Amino acid sequence: MTDQLSPVHVQRWVHGFIDTVEEEVDHLTDLDRRSGDGDFGTNMVSALRRSREAMADADVATAGILFQIMSETFLAHSGGTSGPLFGMWFREFGKVGMVTEAFTQEMLAEATANGLATVTRLGSAQEGDRTMVDAIAPADRALREAVESGSELREGLRAAARAAHEGARHTSDLLGRRGRTSYVGEAALGSPDPGAVTIAMFYQAAQRSAD
Numbered sequence: 001m002t003d004q005l006s007p008v009h010v011q012r013w014v015h016g017f018i019d020t021v022e023e024e025v026d027h028l029t030d031l032d033r034r035s036g037d038g039d040f041g042t043n044m045v046s047a048l049r050r051s052r053e054a055m056a057d058a059d060v061a062t063a064g065i066l067f068q069i070m071s072e073t074f075l076a077h078s079g080g081t082s083g084p085l086f087g088m089w090f091r092e093f094g095k096v097g098m099v100t101e102a103f104t105q106e107m108l109a110e111a112t113a114n115g116l117a118t119v120t121r122l123g124s125a126q127e128g129d130r131t132m133v134d135a136i137a138p139a140d141r142a143l144r145e146a147v148e149s150g151s152e153l154r155e156g157l158r159a160a161a162r163a164a165h166e167g168a169r170h171t172s173d174l175l176g177r178r179g180r181t182s183y184v185g186e187a188a189l190g191s192p193d194p195g196a197v198t199i200a201m202f203y204q205a206a207q208r209s210a211d
């Protein structure tokens, strides 16, 4: 049982997340093909592989270092609309974890809230526009509630993972209003947004790392 995510947990989280995206690359690409142009999965995996290589030499002394590395890699090397958005998303976890050895639930809630603010500021998407925001916003609410009610970290992460998953699933019913998916219209209905699905994977990996 843990009430903090130490660097060892964070390593499990980050590598678990990368493993899942690699395993699901074809699925993510297929989702982007249905609602955009089909480059999402391969872009994501190539930036994550590059991040993993950069992590190999890192001194994992703070909770945030691996997120800082992912952020820098995504901002420098990844393409598409989502690359810079994920780069800025990881950056918020790196910033909150920069001067600490472990993430508390409060810190994870803070990083999520900051990430939501940054992604919506840069991409101008609101909840309901069929983007990654549709998974981030419910995770933000879940973590906020967990902090307010004083529930355990594991419970908070479980709630965040479930909320992000439900939010991502719900994007199947939404018409796109941002990015390429807005040109696809009704053809995207029935398939979830790949960016939102990836955010759900991110919180699921966080939850698993704490178990």
Ligand code: ADP
Residues within 6 Å of the ligand: 032, 036, 037, 038, 039, 040, 043, 079, 080, 081, 082, 083, 085, 119, 122, 123, 124, 125, 130, 131, 132, 133, 178, 179, 180, 181, 193, 194, 195, 196
């Ligand atoms: P594209 O091929 O359209 O340049 P990507 O394939 O790299 O973009 O990424 C698509 C993902 O980016 C979508 O699944 C969505 O979650 C996310 N996205 C697109 N536009 C926005 C936006 N304005 N705000 C937030 N997320 C967005």
Ligand code: MG
Residues within 6 Å of the ligand: 032, 036, 037, 038, 039, 040, 080, 180
């Ligand atoms: Mg695309």
